[in-house]
Amino acid sequence: MRFTTFRPPVINIVFGTFYRHHPGGSSIHPNPALFKNLNFTLPSTTESPTHWYIIGPSLSGKTTFLQILSGSHLCFPPSARSYPYLSMDEVPHRLRVPHKAIQYVGFNNDGLASSVTTSAYLSARYESKREDTDFSLRDFLLGNTELNPLKRPPEGGFNPKLFDRVVRDLKLAELLDLPVTFLSNGQGRRARIARALLSTPEVLLLDEPFMGLDPPTVAGLSPLLHGLASRASPRLILSARPQDPIPDWITHLAYLRGDCQIGAIGEKQVVLEKLRQYVREVWNGKSKEDESLPVHNLVHVGRTLTADGIDGEPLMGEKALKASESPIAQDAGVSRNIGEPIVEMNGCKVQYRGKIALGNWVQEIDGKKQEGLSWTVRRGERWGIFGPNGSGKTTIVSLICSDHPQTYSLPMKLFGRSRLPEVGSDQLPLTFWDIQARIGHSSPEIHQHMPRNLTVKEVVANAWADTFRSKAVLDEQAREKIKACLRWFEAELNPEFIKTSKLGSDAQESSDLQWADHYMFGELSFSAQRVALFLRAIIKNPDIVVLDEACSGMDDGVRNRCLLFLEHGETKSYSKNDDGSETIVESDASKSNNVKVGGLNENQALICISHIREEIPDCIREWICLPEANSGLPARFGVSKAPLGRDEKSWRRIWGM
Template identity: 30%
Template sequence: MTVRQFASTARRGLLSRRLLLGTVRFNSTATATATAQPSTATASAPPAESLIRLTNASIYRLGQTEAPLFQDLTWHLSTNETWAIIGPVGSGRSTLFTALQGKLRVLPAASFKYDFIRRLEEKNDGRDLWPSQLIKVVSFETTASTAAYMQERYHSYRDEDDLTLRQWVKTRDADATDADIQDAAQKLGLSHLLDGSLMNLSNGQSRRARILEALLAKPEILLLDEPFMGLDPDQRRTVSKVLRDLAETGETKVILSLRTMDRVPSWVTHTLQLSGRGKIGHIGPVEDMPTLAPEVVEEQVTIKPTKPASCRPTPGPAPSATPPVELKNVTVTHRSLQILKNISWTIHPGSRWALLGSNGSGKTTLLALILGDHPQCYSQDISMFGRRRGTGETLWSVQREIGHVSPEVHNHFPRDMRVLEAVFGGWYENRYVAKSSVTPKQKDAARALLEEFGLQGLEDKEFGNLSTGEQRLVLICRALITRPKLLILDEPFQGMDEGMVSKCKKWLDEKLGEEQALVFVTHVQEEVAGCIDRVVRLDKGEVVEMK
């Protein structure tokens, strides 16, 4: 027996055991595609190009046969359909993605058929025909070690260790050719960044880089969890076109996961709508779903000149009031690339700012200077709370006056920390807070704030066991708990559903203190709180609007 034959035999033996466990099932006789049906309907014979079929299937966590995550689900996917799974936070969208990859238990075993894998087997495709290898997920969740301190985005890298985007792609996929990388990067608007620093990519650019990595893997099916989040309008259109072309050519089938409030691309043909945790509200053609949010032409975010009546009034700055932030002629370069140019900006107590600009315009670097995360913050003319940076102050003495939420903070936040401890941490420099050091008054304040944001009952849950939206709410509570003089909310509503966003905007409008300054970053008009009445807009590292 050759090594290849032995490997094939061993793989089929392991596959047989997984079939018995109900985690992977192939159907060697299926020859058809079924149109999607409600979960209560009787399955009909699928027509010729069936992709995947679940018929009266119940989905469980591995090792469990009780309390199914989904029950009696009938969902048939065809090669000529492009699907979007739509639902609120915590409704089970990620669970369905995990099930499609063959990583959950599905019973009865015969209820789950990978028809596309059967066809690949018949062609002697030569690849490892495992669902987890053929179906890729782009979820934008980090796997970075939580041992790295949250604020170490720049300091944890030495210049000689920093990879370029091209080098990073090759470490992820050694088989990717330069031509393939260049072609995919061009489509995603990343070609000019291929030989630039990976560390200096903005949040939106990093998300497109993750999509680039997935495209180069050339999976049979690509599952994308909220792929347009964190992208400016131009880049949302760019990514949408790339995915549309991918879906239309049929080389890779695309399935999206979207929140109820998200706009659905026009090239999506079918939707599975979740009405609650594990509850199916609709399965079928997109035209049969009347509550769908339509795709619209999006323009840049604007700020209304007048505040709504519900907003808490904020007085203008007192002549003697010390500004939380003063930047004078700030210029930042990295490897001869100019990132910021001559930025002057004063943030007064009680002011409500929107920091706007496209992906890569310099917003992340500007905030890193203010927060003290960027190594060049001490060589610039920056004053924080009346004191010139680099004159003997400690990092903590400045940061304890700042509440901060961002994608980077979220990505590096320890997943094993319990919710109440996470909120306590806003008062303390150390990441882990001894319970004995927390006062009864602080405990009461933390519990009250969690209740205001609808998180009561989650105090003892681990952060990593919450939905993405719940995690963001916890981090917002952490940022607010000390009533900081400066609140920086950098794309804080990513992963939240419409109800969560509405609750946060209402809190900012009505309860943010008169003396508290706010800097808010977003690419979505609907996320802008009514209290925000000032704007600074960046383009290619320069201020193009300030009013």
Template identity: 30%
Template structure:
């Protein structure tokens, strides 16, 4: 007996759309089943891809309404307990996390003692077990054997007493997956489970999902991008577009259909992937890359910067001089301080006062130098947390224009840029940006942020960061969720060709997701909090080259 069975069903996102026949897909979903692994049918594990994968995941997870009503059924779940049996994890949503100021992510917990933090409602262990939700009737005891196993498997043992908002992007993803599994669901639906994870963590999480699904005898449906590698243990692959489910079956068969439909995109992906593998970087001594000869016009300087949380060093004796107009990639496993470095620059990190950071020779110290707003007027930033910060009903174009509003910082979306609507009133660089991306913006002009696809949301946040023509462009996993690689490539080309004077600092675990760069800094995570530098072996970076 199937966990979920769909037969000849159309779907609507809201009840009011039933009468208007405003369906999510233009054609009915004819046939789709997810079974338990123990059934032996080979229909327990699915990867869903395509431009409408998120909509289909909503269908499987009972978020959308079927027409006819019995077009989708869950034969093994009772209606009263269905929500406990199905776990849907969509990383675009906050899932109960507070929309706190970004700085809180890094330090609000750090002055609490161990015992106090253990009892804090927002600790990692309380988040995972549900104890941070006073309305929850399904809190699981933290000493439960299954809870302890989850924490151990997903690398949360050492993090269990940390404040949940203090976790890095990758750590947060592991915590949210653990929370989704805490009540032993029978149908697990996860969109983009591996994005934001470093390669080692990706392999580990993939294997853990397989093990947990087999242990729970649960069906699992994963949302992946077209170019993503499908885990070996996933049996089936399905493709979803605006018309509905257009290909579904064993991976080898469905992959042929997808490759035929996306020849150009996959060809581009293979080309860019090959380029990234060909380009070599050679390690350079810190004293050489930080010398006044190498960096004769520094825009950013870290001098023995230091950040520590409850006795654990994150940055220690960190020195880095960044040449104006240079392009950098910041590497390191999850939780080693990559985003911390960027938030020191924007003054969104409370331990800025402990670190010597200069921008254009002006010291960034509390009560000294330029103000928080002065500095952020010159910085454009796109990072994963912004998805949860944007008001969901804000229109896409208002979010883009918000980047032109001065003196509000980079994390504030409450203010609209005021102008008549005539783009000739905008700065020259902004006019150029809007002209280049006019075709993409025309498609989403009348859509609200929450109605956009992941790729479109990523585009909007990138354009918001770039529209002010910033001196410094910070891209923290800015393109990590884009399944439209043609669009990603266009963004990369814009940076390379239209922003030659901008200093770019990018974080990304996958080579082809990161814009062209000449330098790499890698954080090692050893007790000395070591780091190393590397420079591109090629002497010249060609315009438009994508790695």
């Protein structure tokens, strides 16, 4: 007769309600109850594997939910949340407290780790002079980031086999000797996951781990996480946006409502069927749509992520896709006026200590072969830059924005002028400040360096400032633009915003913007921070708008409103139909001739970087796809006839899929 030893759960929450502040205390900030009467259990045994996926739109509390699991936030009653397994003898002594045993890994652009000093300004990551605190990726992964030689190394010791496997599986082997400040956005994400895995926690909470990774890397990372979860080494809990596919090995789902409450929780198929039934009833008029559980956020849920890519249909099949798609504006297909060149690269090759990071190929230009990247951007053009992580996309942006020191020595011109004096020319070279004033830029790097103690209004107004911390010089037109943007996106930016029946942000009646002077950038959710940086990049109609992963972290609805605002400003808004779909209509501001912020014009160029086709603006037509680093293959160029966000065929051709 076989006996099985009972093993208590790692996390056990029974009818717990949570608060950010004590409900009996006084605070100027709202303090609503979070996840009322929550029941959640994470077993310690692997006999019946339970792999959790926490899904929710922006502001639904995904990060808050993961923090609650790790022991953060006040629990009422206090006994409702416990960690019985951590007191077992088989658990190492160093892991017997939740904050050690349960590790949270987020991607909120605060740097690779709080103990690692990151660059104080954007161009520092590309400079040859290194600081004492610029640790290599190897040191970062091993925890050797302390300047105090007497400080003890991290507990738990070093496992060479685990190190080799994690580095190999996450494709970090060739990057081990690089300073962490050299890593691209996607490489940095993989590095954070690797470091967390090497600390061998009991539970690893990954907050949107697939965000910012290219499609091939996402497909490769999912099986690795599955292997870890299957061995319970560590146990994994992942979060994702509604539009993100669900890994095929996930067994349990928790779908979060927009008010930090649970919409559905349990086994995957049971939850999907419950959500499917809800969508059907709303579409058929049998039940009223819950404002905290909007249908348009649900219809993409249900696609599956496999080792070969994304498979299957969402909850309601093709009808769901059509209902949830952001409609194309009526004038999206009009002919464009292409103007003068404003970015000219004539054989650019970026290299560090003999190692080529960009342009390691031979390109054919007008029948002649030329080494390096040759590329021209003209006024009125809308470019997409694609390629795997580490292929040089952000390096191209740093050259255009003149953050990269090699901009001075490379064969390139910005706005028809060189960075250095030209022989026989009376033109003065462009200064760094001249270039910065003519470019609007939103990226994970900008997000990382933006001071958290600026108010929401100061972040948007920073478009008119010379540096992140200098005072913006504003005229009356600039002030009106800032007010218009804050009103238009109040639902996305104001944590205290009370939803009305209006869809989108076409609500001009709200004139009180005190919240924008009250809330700090660091107090906003990740999605709201991205919206603020997006507005900062486009608000003053710069000559070049650069959007590098600008919409990552936003759910479908927020992203669609941002992209519509990019192209049309206040002139267009969304109108919601009875079946949950949306229609683009003329806005109230346009009808009353009160538009303060317009969309892109023919004198501007747009450059967009994204790994998610739905995050690509409809106006993008021209594209460049960079090859895998050091593959020797040239960059590929093309033009899409249809919006890439809706043209699956063109999107697959770009990625060679």
